[in-house]
Amino acid sequence: MTYWHALLLAIVEGITEFLPVSSTGHMIIASALLGIQMTPFTKLYLVVIQLGAILSVLVVYWKRFFQSFDFYFKLLVAFLPIVVVGLLLKKHIDALLESVTTVGAMLLLGGVVLLFVDKWFPQEDSQKGGHPVTNPSWKEAFVIGLFQCLAVVPGVSRSAATIIGGLTQKLTRRAAAEFAFFLAMPTMAAAAAKDLYDFYKEAKTHGVSLSHLFSGQEIKLLVLGNVVAFVVALLAIRLFVGFVAKYGFRAFGIYRIIVGGLLLLLISLGVNLQLV
Template sequence: MTYWHALILAIVEGLTEFLPVSSTGHMIIASALMGIPATAFTKLYLVVIQLGAILSVLVIYWRRFLQSFDFYLKLLVAFLPVVVVGLTLKKYIDILLESVTTVGLMLLLGGIVLMFVDKWFPQESTEEGGHPVTMPSFRQALVIGVFQCLAVVPGVSRSAATIIGGLTQKLTRKAAAEFAFFLAMPTMAAAAAKDLLDFYQDGGRLTGAEVKLILFGNVVAFVVALLAIRLFIGFVTKFGFRAFGIYRIIVGGILLVMIGLGIDLQLI
């Protein structure tokens, strides 16, 4: 992997991590189009640079992380389901991570769902008392965590799954998106730690050049994600999710057509 490859993948990660379009799916597509070999380091890089993106959440919302202890307990409750699913199905998840066909199909199906989300969950979602729901209860956090489990399939989008989960629990669009951002921190940090551990247990060792690539990628992903988060919150609050659904359907459809025509997009 060159610095050019690292730069493009980090920009893709920063732009898409918090959008309901699947950052993993887009990085798999970008890797395939650039012909990046599916080495152990490449797979590790695709996960570890997510740390830079999620760090942007801490920078933007640092005051929210000074809230009551309940805030962290709710994140823990929402985080636990994906831990169980991830550890149980990791072998199968790793196989799916190499499939552009899976990404294309999930982008298409997820796009169709997003086309109707605004209709299913019109704003503003409110409690019985008429006040907008801006923070989930423990039960609601668990339901959102179960929705996040859908994102172990590449192309589904962790952001989309958790946001929709939040909307089903009557959170406002903004609150659902923000809780999805917060939940990304323990989820992505755990995924990166697990992949690093597996990498070393399998005999892998990072060279100095590879460490520099990872640091470079994280810095780029962090800067790009800072901009993406602010733009996304404003856009989705005002316009909803339909545009993202259209985008997903177009990209997923193009991928499936290319694969159907015999164009090899698999990671090599």
Template sequence: MTYWQAILLAIVEGLTEFLPVSSTGHMIITSALLGITATSFTKLYLVVIQLGAILSVLVVYWRRFFQSFDFYLKLLVAFLPIVVVGLLLKKHIDALLESVTVVALMLVVGGVVLLFVDKWFPQQQQERGGHPVTTPSYREAFIIGLFQCIAVVPGVSRSAATIIGGLTQKLTRRAAAEFAFFLAMPTMTAAAAKDLLDYYQEASEQGIQLGDLFSRDEIMQLLVGNVVAFVVALLAIRLFVNFVAKYGFRAFGVYRIIVGGILLLLIGLKINLQLV
């Protein structure tokens, strides 16, 4: 993987991490189109640069992280389901990450769902007791966490699944999106930590020492990738929240169907889009 490829992947990650279009799916597609070889490092890179993107949440919403301890407990409750699913299905999830076909199918299916989300959850129904719902209860946080588990399938979109989970609990569009952002922090941090540990264990079995785990170029690619993803995501968060609060999710549904449809067409024409 070259530096420009690493930077392009980081831009894609920053743009799509918090949009309901599947950041992992888009990075898999981008990797396939660029012909990036699927090595242990490139797979790790796709996960680790998500740390840069989610750090932007802390910067944009730093005041929210000084709320009551109750805020962190709700995040923990919402985070627990993905921990269980991730540990039980990691090998299967890793296998799916190499399939552009799975991504294409899930983009289309998710796109169809997003076409109807605004109709299913209109703004006027997103209230309880006559007031807009901006904070989930513990039970609601757990249910949102269950929805997040759907996103272990590449192309589903963690953001979309979590936001829809929030809407089912009558959160406003803005509140559902923001809770999805907050939940991304423990989720993606844990995913990156697990992948880093697996990468280290694999290297150790091959007799590679900790100091030789990454080459100088790989370290620089990880650093640059995280910085680029952070800056791009910083801009994407604000634009997305304002857009979805005003216009809803239909445009993202149309986008997903178009991209997924094009990919399925290319695959049907037997154009190789698998990671090489």
């Protein structure tokens, strides 16, 4: 992986992490188009740079993190389902991360779903019980966490799954999107920690010590990726919340259908987009 590759992937991550279009799916597509070799470090890089992107949530919504301990417990309740699923299906998930075909199919299917989300969950001024919920209960947080589990399949989009989960619990679009952002923090931090541990464990079997786990260039690549992903995500997160609150999800559905359909068409025509 070159610095140019690292920069482009970080920009893709920063733009797509909080959009309902699948950041992992887009990084896999970008990796295939750029011809990046899928080494253990490359796989780790794709996960770890998401830490930079999710730190933007802390900057944008820092006041929310000091409101009450109840907020943290709700995040924990929503976070637990993905922990269980991730531990049980880790090997299968890693295998799917190398499949551009899976990404294309899930982008297409998810796009169709997003076309109808605004119709299924209209944003009315009032709903049963008064105004739309803006803060989930314990039960609602757990349901949102169950929806997040769908995102273990690359191309599904963690953001889209959790936002739709929030909408099923009568959260407003803005509230559902923001809770999805908050939930990304423990989820992606745990994923990065697990991948870092696995990377270290594998290196240790080959006699590599912790101090020599990464080369000087690899450390620079990780720093570059996280900084760029953070800055780009900081801009993207502000634009997305305002856009989705006003216009809904249809535009993202159309985009996903176009990209997913194009990927599947290219693969059916024999264009090699599989990762190496």
